[in-house]
Amino acid sequence: MSALRSLALILAGSAALAPLSGCGIGGGGPAFVAKYEPWRAVEERQCLASGLVRPNRFVASRSALGGPSVCGAEHPFSVSGTADGRVALQPSATLRCPMIPAVDHWVRFVVEPAARYHFGQPISGLKVAASYGCRPINHRYGAKLSEHGHANAIDISEFQLADGRRVSVKNDWNGDARARGFLRAVHRGACDTFTTVLGPHYDSAHRDHFHLDLARRGRTGNGHVCK
Numbered sequence: 001m002s003a004l005r006s007l008a009l010i011l012a013g014s015a016a017l018a019p020l021s022g023c024g025i026g027g028g029g030p031a032f033v034a035k036y037e038p039w040r041a042v043e044e045r046q047c048l049a050s051g052l053v054r055p056n057r058f059v060a061s062r063s064a065l066g067g068p069s070v071c072g073a074e075h076p077f078s079v080s081g082t083a084d085g086r087v088a089l090q091p092s093a094t095l096r097c098p099m100i101p102a103v104d105h106w107v108r109f110v111v112e113p114a115a116r117y118h119f120g121q122p123i124s125g126l127k128v129a130a131s132y133g134c135r136p137i138n139h140r141y142g143a144k145l146s147e148h149g150h151a152n153a154i155d156i157s158e159f160q161l162a163d164g165r166r167v168s169v170k171n172d173w174n175g176d177a178r179a180r181g182f183l184r185a186v187h188r189g190a191c192d193t194f195t196t197v198l199g200p201h202y203d204s205a206h207r208d209h210f211h212l213d214l215a216r217r218g219r220t221g222n223g224h225v226c227k
């Protein structure tokens with residue numbers, strides 16, 4: 001049975017956890033465990049209907065992702081800038097609707113003020129280490145499908161300041177006092193907006209980036225992880 005065929009069968013079947021093989025990445029791509037979660041489409045449609053996200057110079061509509069699989073999004077966007085375009089996303093991130101106001105809120109109310117406080121200058125860009133990808137968590141064969149598989153996550157590895165300085169999670173998490181203070185402030189501040197925030201203190205897979213997502217956790221869906 002082809003990978004796509006088995007994915008389609010899972011979608012048509014139960015909501016129980018089931019092993020899926022691949023997702024069209026690289027032929028025999030990594031297997032992951034996933035389940036059909038109806039809240040995702042409901043949440044995406046509510047976000048779209050709210051009018052909170054509209055295409056503009058920095059936010060472009062793109063076609064549905066995923067096809068007949070548990071991966072993807074119905075109406076994703078390619079996002080090349082945030083905070084009214086003051087802050088570039090490099091390269092552009094592919095995100096589902098709810099992630100776009102979340103990133104915007106974090107940049108406006110946490111990242112920009114932290115850059116002014118710690119460096120006395122604006123921030124001009126964020127380096128996007130990953131956004132959409134139909135893959136297991138940490139690319140680990142057989143692990144649960146990552147929020148990246150729903151375009152519901154973004155990885156940020158570097159912050160570019162107006163003067164050209166680059167502050168990276170990998171090199172500066174334990175760097176000079178200003179960079180350390182800035183990176184800890186933007187990491188901690190992300191926890192008010194995103195439900196999952198992982199950085200170098202979480203595990204070695206996150207030593208070089210912050211992972212931010214809007215996963216639903218726990219019985220209420222409001223559980224947070226901030227590490």
Ligand SMILES: [Zn+2]
Pocket residue numbers: 130148153154155210211212
């Ligand atoms: Zn990630």
